[in-house]
Amino acid sequence: MSTPTAPVAVPALALEDEPAEVRRGALQRLVRDPQAVITGLIILTFVVLGLLANVIPQHGPNEARFEAINLPIGSPDYPLGGDYAGRDILARLLHSINTAMVSGLIGASIALVVGTTLGLVGGYFNRFRTPVEWGATILQTFPGMLLLIVLMPLTGGDFRWTMAIFGFLLTPGIYRIVRNQTVGVSRELYVDAARVSGVTDMRILGRHILSVVRGPVIVATTFLFGSAIGVQSGLAYLGVGSKEIPSFGAMISDGFRNIYIAPGQYIWPAVALGVLNGAFVLFGNALRDTFEGSQPKAEKITATAVADDFEAETADGTGALLEVRDLGIAYRSPSGELNEVVRGVSLTVRMGETLGLVGESGSGKTQTAFGVLGVLPTEAVVTRGSVVLAGRQILGAPQAELNKLRGSEIAYIPQEPMSNLDPVYTIGSQLVEGIRVSTGLSKAKAKERALELLERVGIPDPQRTFRSYPHEISGGMAQRVLIAGAVAPKPKLLIADEPTTALDVTVQADILDLLRDLQAEMGMGIVLVTHNFGVVADSCTSLAVMQGGEVVETGATIDVFAQPQHPYTSMLLGSILDEDTIRDDSAMVLVADGKDPR
Amino acid sequence: MTAPLLRAQGLKVAYPVKGFRKPPVEIVHGVDFEIGAGETLGIVGESGSGKTTIGRAILGLAPISGGTVEYDGRDITALSARERRALSREIQVVFQDPYSSLNPSLTIGATLAEPLIVQGWDKAKATRRVLDLLDHVGLPKNAAARLPREFSGGQRQRVAIARALAPGPRLIVCDEPVSALDLSTQATVMDLFIDIQRETGVAYLFVSHDLAVVRHISHRVGVVYRGEIVEQGPTRQVTKDPEHPYTQRLLLAAPIADPTAQQQRRADRARLRAVQAEQDLQATGVPA
Structure with a gap:
């Protein structure tokens, strides 16, 4: 199939290398974060001071002189004074930095390597999952500090061996992170696709999974680095380990013993240890913010902001239920200017009528619907126009008034029924709560009404569904429950945002029938947002076609289907796979034989 | 007629259940179907019917608990990991969701070259092939150096199709490949599938919930309901004059x-x- 094309000016293909761009992006953000820069500089300063431990001070860390005992600060050759044994405090302090850094390096890197390996193996290969998990759990039950002290004869008091063992004890922390991420990523379709492409497991782990796991692991390792330093100091403070090794813990301990003679001596190591550990924790936090982004805050619904020069047009009584005029909705770009996603949309809905709002993704149909409901995200700004519901201007109305309106006069049915039900409450309690808020009925009355509604929307056993949790019912049933909740206060206007897109076609047909019946019964107007022309043909009396934030065509459904005016509408109607196009060319068996498609 | 390219007989799929001595849950209860070379078999069904699981079983991604699958006369029901990898030259896949089926941190070029490189192609040859593939699915050559997030859903699906075509397979399992796309994009991607089939003679196992899509691309159609194929036959017959009550319901619901x-x-x-x-x-x- 491929005629070998001449490789004209082959662009530099990054076939093997990872995109440098992604990493550079993270690094750039890190450099711009003051917390990361300051704490990073502190850590760097400590490292440099530690490296200069044999250069700056005049004495070795264990060199004891009788004349230097308890020398005050600022003595010649002893800038920070001498301790109870006549050793140079500055020299001991700087060498302690090295002890701390080596402890952190050993502890954190063993935890990193072992934890990552176990996490990848336990998360990716099903058959290793249980044994690895057991191993990690057992490791976690060991009392860390105690074990390190008990094992002292084995390690011979060498802090490096102690830290190596501590590294193993820290392993479960890294293992859990890597394992959970790996389990998540190995369910991604691109991992399946790689498997089908014949990529070996090792390569999938290294290439597809490790790159996702990398970020959180780096963050966790930073924290472990700090905690390894803390534990080493703690052990040294307790007097565990060789007395020859200068360390923050040993220095603080010495300082305390000497506190009545030279009260200032313990301060230096204590401050150094505190600052270093704090710097690691804060640096880790900054890394986490950069790699994982700050946690999104739960969005609070507030009245939508209107542009500074916004002035709602005066409502003139056309008698329509909903009259949207020249509605504009914009989002602020990072540079501050307004970007209109809905540009001068006008719609009219009468009682008992269904308007289909049709368009492809990104056409602004959902934004328009949310604008009418008044539930746009906080970043959105209404730039112009008016939305009049039953003679009342909604745009710019105070929040309290909108709250009263929503749920009583306007109701809403979402696209994803499941994500619009709270999984921790029963269906019944969620329905009752909604009904009580919108109608002010008593609890008993509201329950009665909820059961009535559940039966009305075609749920076979209302009592049982009332007591069920959302996960116990199907998507179609969940949508019926939400419809029950929406029509409870007998709204005048129902806004349905792709109400059947997530459902099977047989369920879709039932839901559309239900909406039609309810409309005939209650006489409400419906705005049906959809991309499916079959649904429009089935349920809508009129339709508005949206493209790029504008309505390009409106009209009665029958007319638009028969004679579309706008080329975009014609194009959309032409893209529908109609029932009469049935594939009838025969399979090409002959061509396939003996032909190498490469 | 010569032997079919793929033949499944009494294919059953069951997933193990967590817990001691719990019986596995059977999703597919013994289905029979055949796909000839260069042919499209449409599998249509609703959510939870087991249609996707059938496709995954053929790909070796779902555990086969009974029956046999033959490819080109060879039994592929239980393959070792090495044999399964070798089969990747023959059987490929296009998944539904163009957003999660491409690794977001790999360039399009790296994604497309991966199946070739693991098969031992040298880098220059793989690069040339990647450019050919991009051209074939209607994407610009500079797409190779870009990341998936720079592309729309339809373009990503073209990349996924190019990846499936890379090793020159004879069968592609298409799992709802146009369901996440806009109407107009859907039509052009469908046309691409048909064009590729006409040019290369590749066979499709085309899984979808959408009868209109299946009707458009399939030579034959199988209707799956609760883990069984309840009706199977030429497209016109199944989608115009169905016999099984479920197919009738499905047809009239759309x-x-x-x-x-x-x-x-x-x-x-x-x-x-x-x-x-x-x-x-x-x-x-x-x-x-």
Whole structure:
């Protein structure tokens, strides 16, 4: 199939290398974060001071002189004074930095390597999952500090061996992170696709999974680095380990013993240890913010902001239920200017009528619907126009008034029924709560009404569904429950945002029938947002076609289907796979034989 | 007729259940089908019917608990990991979701070259092939150096198709490949599938919930309901004149994009439902 094309000016293909761009992006953000820069500089300063431990001070860390005992600060050759044994405090302090850094390096890197390996193996290969998990759990039950002290004869008091063992004890922390991420990523379709492409497991782990796991692991390792330093100091403070090794813990301990003679001596190591550990924790936090982004805050619904020069047009009584005029909705770009996603949309809905709002993704149909409901995200700004519901201007109305309106006069049915039900409450309690808020009925009355509604929307056993949790019912049933909740206060206007897109076609047909019946019964107007022309043909009396934030065509459904005016509408109607196009060319068996498609 | 390219007989799929000595849950209860070289077999069904699982079983991604699958006369029911990798030159896949089926941190070029490089192609040859593939699916050459997030859903699906074509397979399992796309994009991607089939003679196992899509691309159609193929045959017969009550329901549930015809269909559907309810009543003696 491929005629070998001449490789004209082959662009530099990054076939093997990872995109440098992604990493550079993270690094750039890190450099711009003051917390990361300051704490990073502190850590760097400590490292440099530690490296200069044999250069700056005049004495070795264990060199004891009788004349230097308890020398005050600022003595010649002893800038920070001498301790109870006549050793140079500055020299001991700087060498302690090295002890701390080596402890952190050993502890954190063993935890990193072992934890990552176990996490990848336990998360990716099903058959290793249980044994690895057991191993990690057992490791976690060991009392860390105690074990390190008990094992002292084995390690011979060498802090490096102690830290190596501590590294193993820290392993479960890294293992859990890597394992959970790996389990998540190995369910991604691109991992399946790689498997089908014949990529070996090792390569999938290294290439597809490790790159996702990398970020959180780096963050966790930073924290472990700090905690390894803390534990080493703690052990040294307790007097565990060789007395020859200068360390923050040993220095603080010495300082305390000497506190009545030279009260200032313990301060230096204590401050150094505190600052270093704090710097690691804060640096880790900054890394986490950069790699994982700050946690999104739960969005609070507030009245939508209107542009500074916004002035709602005066409502003139056309008698329509909903009259949207020249509605504009914009989002602020990072540079501050307004970007209109809905540009001068006008719609009219009468009682008992269904308007289909049709368009492809990104056409602004959902934004328009949310604008009418008044539930746009906080970043959105209404730039112009008016939305009049039953003679009342909604745009710019105070929040309290909108709250009263929503749920009583306007109701809403979402696209994803499941994500619009709270999984921790029963269906019944969620329905009752909604009904009580919108109608002010008593609890008993509201329950009665909820059961009535559940039966009305075609749920076979209302009592049982009332007591069920959302996960116990199907998507179609969940949508019926939400419809029950929406029509409870007998709204005048129902806004349905792709109400059947997530459902099977047989369920879709039932839901559309239900909406039609309810409309005939209650006489409400419906705005049906959809991309499916079959649904429009089935349920809508009129339709508005949206493209790029504008309505390009409106009209009665029958007319638009028969004679579309706008080329975009014609194009959309032409893209529908109609029932009469049935594939009838025969399979090409002959061509396939003996032909190498490469 | 020569032997089919793929033949599944009594194919069963069961997933193990967590917990000691719990019996596995069977999703597919023994289905038979064949796909000839260069042919499209459409598998249509609703969510939870097991249609996707059938495709995954063929790909070796779901555990086969019974029956046999033969590819090109060879039994591929239980392959070792090495044999399965070798088969990747022959059987490929296009998944539904173009957003999660491409690794977001790899460039398009790296994604497309991966199947070639693991098969031992040298880098220059793989690069040339990647450019050919991009051209073939209607993407610009500079797409290779870009990341998936720079592309729309339809373009990503073209990349996924190019990846499936890379090793020159003879069978592609397509799992709802156009369901996440906009209407106009859907039409062009479908055309691409058909063009590629005409040019290369590749066979498709085309899984979808959308009867219109399946009708458009399939030579033959199988209807899956609760883990079984309830009806199978030439597209025209199954989608115009179905025999099984479930297929009839499915057909009438899909709305036509024509207000007058849809009104008629709605009436037909109500009538069918009444008739079937009555039949159920007679068959079981209790109201459904």
